[in-house]
Amino acid sequence: MHRPQAVEELESVVIRFAGDSGDGMQLAGDEFSRSVATAGHGFATRPEYPSEIRAPVGTLFGVSGYQIQYSSHEVFTPGDAADLLVAMNPAALKLSLPDVKPGGMIIVNSGAFTEANLAKAGYTSNPLADDSLSHYRVFPVDISGLTSQALAGSGLSRKEIGRSRNFFALGLALWLHHRPIDDEIADIERRFTGRPEVAAANVAVLRSGYAFGDATEIFPVTYRVRPAPVESGRYRSITGNQALALGFVAAAELSGVRLVLGSYPITPASEILQTLAALRHFNVVTFQAEDEIAGVCSAIGAAFGGALGLTTTSGPGMALKTEAIGLAVMTELPLVIVNVQRGGPSTGLPTRVEQADLLQAIYGRPGECPLPVLAARSPADCFDCAIEAFRIAIKYMTPVILLSDGGIGTSAEPWRIPAVESLPRLEVKYRTDPEDFRVYQRDENLARAWVRPGTPGLEHRIGGLEKDFMSGDISTDAANHQRMVEVRAAKVARVAQDIPPLHVDGAQSGDLLVVGWGSTYGAIEQAVVQAHDQGMGVGHLHLRHLNPFPADLDGVLKRFRRVLVPELNLGQLARLLRERCLVDVVQLNKVQGRPLTVAEVYQRILEVAG
C-alpha cells in the first residue's frame, strides 16, 4: 500500500465531519469513534445537529456536525478546534471554519460547490477559488462525483447513491489516520443486515474513499496516534442518555423492584425512553404518556404502588411537571426526575447544550419544597448518578432531580464496564407490620415508611393537602404546618451527611479552586491539569451533589484563596456558593448553546490566578 513518506505522530487529533442533515455525518462520526475506541484510544465526541429533521438542502441551518477528539492519553472533551475538517458542502464549510485550527487540514467535497449551493451558504465568491482559505491546507475532492463513479452500474438511483457519500468521507478519514478498513467493513455489514444491496454499496464507496487516499498522492502527510495507557478492563462506547437508561435498569436489578418510566418524548431526552422501551425483558415498564404531566404523574402512581418511579424530560417539560413534583414532596414518595437540560428559556435551543436549570431544580416550586439535586459530569458518570439518585430517593422517601444536559446526553466516551458485584446494593424495605402504624412516622433518616397497597391492615390515604405530623390525616393546624415544613427541609438537609468526601484534582490548596458541575467537567479538568503542570496552585472540584451541598464543602473552599466557577449559564452555582458558603466567587459564563472550551477556561484561570 502506498503511503506518503511523512507520518506525523500526534498526541491527539480533533476531527470534525460536517454536512447537510441528510448527509449521514452522525453515522460517519459514530463509525470513526468506534474505530478509534476499539484501538484503545481515549476519545470524546460531540454531535451537533439542527432541530429540523430535513432542513432544506445546502442551507446553513441544515448543517449537521460531529466532532471527535481521540488521543494517546485520557480525553476529557471533544476538543476546542479541529485539526481536520471534512466539509460536504459550502454551508458546512462556512459554519465550521471558525472551529478549525489555523493551518488545519480541510477536505471539501468540491462536487457540492455549485453556484446554487454557494449562494445558499451566502458566499458571494467561491472560497475554493479565492484566497480566503489561505490559512488552511485545503484539499478539494469531488466526493459526490467519486461516489457516483464507485457505484456506476450498481442499479441504485441517484438519490440512493447520494446517501453513500458519507462512507467516502469516512474511508478517506480512516486512511489518513492509519485505521484498518476491515473492521469497518464488518461493521457496515452488521449494521445493514437485511439490506445487502445497501451494505454492498456502502462498502464499495468506503473502499473507494480509502483507495483514493492511497492513489492520489495529494496528501503529503498522514497521522498516527498511539493508543492511550488506560486502566485495564473491558470497555464500550456510551452516551449519557444510554448510560442513564442502563443505570436505571441497574437500580431495578440491584433493588429487585420494578422500574416504571412515565415519559413524553422531548429533545434531547427521548433516547432514555427509547432505550428503556427496548429493555422490557428486564423488570422495566415504559409508558409513553399523553403529556409531560402524565409522565411524572404515572411515575408517582407507580411509586405509590411500590415501584421505582421515574420520569425523564428537558427544560420545558420540567416546567410542566412542577406541580406534580410538589405532590411527590408532600406525599414523600421516592421518585427520580431526569432533566437533560437544553438551551432555554421556552423552546430555546432544543439541540444545544446549556446548564441554566440548576436554580429551577433547587428552588423552582411553589411553597417550601426542598428535594435533593444531583448532576452528572460525563456520559459514563450518568450510569453512577442514576443509581445514586434512586439510592437517595428510596432511603429518604423523596423525589430526586438528576441533571444531565444535551452535551453529555448525546456525546459518547469510552466506558469501563463495571463489575456488577462492585455496584452498590439498593435496599428496599416495605412496611408490612400494622402494629402502631402511623402514616408519617419517621425513621432515623426522617423518612416515612413505604407501604405497598395490598398490604393488609395498613390501608391509608395520602395526598397534596398538609398532613398531621404523625397520623398523616389532613391538618390545617398552624404549628403542625411549621413543624412539617421544617421536617421536610431537615430530611433533605440530612442527605449532606450521606455523601462521600469531596475529591479535588490538581493542587489541594493554594491560589485557586475551580468549582464546576455537570458537563463542563472535561474542559475544566483539562484546563486545570494544564495550569497545574505549569506550576500554578490550581485545583478542580466538581460537584455531583448540588442540593444539599456536601458537608465538607466549606472546608475545601477555605483551603484556596480564590474560587472560580465556570458555567453554561449566567452564574447559578456561583450564586449558590455565595449564598450558602459565604465565599467570594469569580465567574466564567457562556450561554451560546455550545460547551466551554479548554482554552476559555485556561485563559480565565490565567486572568484570575496568573
Add this chain to the structure above:
Amino acid sequence: MSFVRESPLPLSRKDFETDQEVRWCPGCGDFAVLSQVQKLLPGLGIPRENFVVISGIGCSSRFPYYVETYGMHSIHGRAPAIATGLKLARPELSVWVVTGDGDALAIGGNHFIHLMRRNVDLKILLLNNRIYGLTKGQYSPTSDFGQRSKTSPLGSIDRPFDPVALALAAGATFVARSLDVDQEHLAGVLRQAALHRGTAFVEIYQNCVTFNDGAYDSLTDRATRDDTRLLLEHGNPLVFGKGRNRGIRFVGGEAQVVPLGQNGATAADCAVHDALAASSGPAFLISQLGPPDFPVPLGVFRAVEAPTYDELSEELGRKARAASGRGTLEQLLATGTTWTIE
C-alpha cells in the same frame, strides 16, 4: 354482560367507612354516591387492602378520605395519570378514580380522553354537578349554555361537553350514566362497572345543593321523571314516558319520538339498545338524546370486551422475556461493541 366474580369475603359496608369527618355540604349528592360505593365494594370478592381510590381536586375528590382502603387525594385533573401508573406497576389492584366535571373535563381533559382510549383496567366515577363547587360557584365545562354563575354573571357562552359522548368518541369500552338520588339505579350501574374489565366510565348526575341546586330536578321529580328519562336496558327497545307510551327510533341517523299505540305503532317499531355492539356508533346516537325534544338516557350505553392496557403491557414484558430471556445486568452492560485493554 360481564363476568361475575362472586366470592364474598366476610366484609361489610362498615369495613369501608373511615374515621374521617365528611366535609361535604349537608344534602350534597356526593353522600349518596359514597354510600353506594361503600355498599358495593365489600361484595366484590376483593380483599379490602387491594382497593385503591385515587382522586384529583374538587368536592368529589375528597372521596378517598372516606373509604377505608388505600387512597391518594392528588392534584387537579391528574388522577387518571396517577392511576394508570399505579396499574402499570401493580396490575392486580382494583383501582377507582373519583373525579368531577371540572377535574376530569377542564384541567384534566387530556388525561381523561387518553385513559378512555387506552382501556386501562380501572373504574372512573365522574360526579357531574355542572358547577365548580370547591371554588364556590363558577361555571364548569358541563354547565348549560347561558348559565349564570360567579364567572358568568351575564350568562355562559361556553357550549357544554357531554361526558358520555366524549368518552364514547374517545373509544371507551364501558360507558354509563346514573343519578345520585336513584339509589337502586346507581347501585346497578356501579355494580356493572365494577365487574367490567377495562376502563369503566360512569357519569353520575349529582346535585350541588349550594351552587347549582335543582340542576336535575326534572329527572328526579316524580311528576316529570318518567317523561324525562330513558332507561337503557341491553336488548330491549328504547321506550319511555308515563305508562311507557313513547319510544325512540332512528331514521337516517336522526332520532324520532314514536307515540306507541297510535297508528298501530308498538315497541317493535323502536330501536333496540345494543350495549355490546362492536361499534360505538349506536351508543353515540343514543348519547345525543336529551332535552328539549328527547328524554335523557340513563344506564349502560356501552360495555364491550377489549384487551386492557395493563394486560397488554404485562404481555410485552412476557413476550420480550420469551424472546430474549430474562436478561442479566452483566450482559446488558456489555451490549454492543466492546474492547478489552490488557
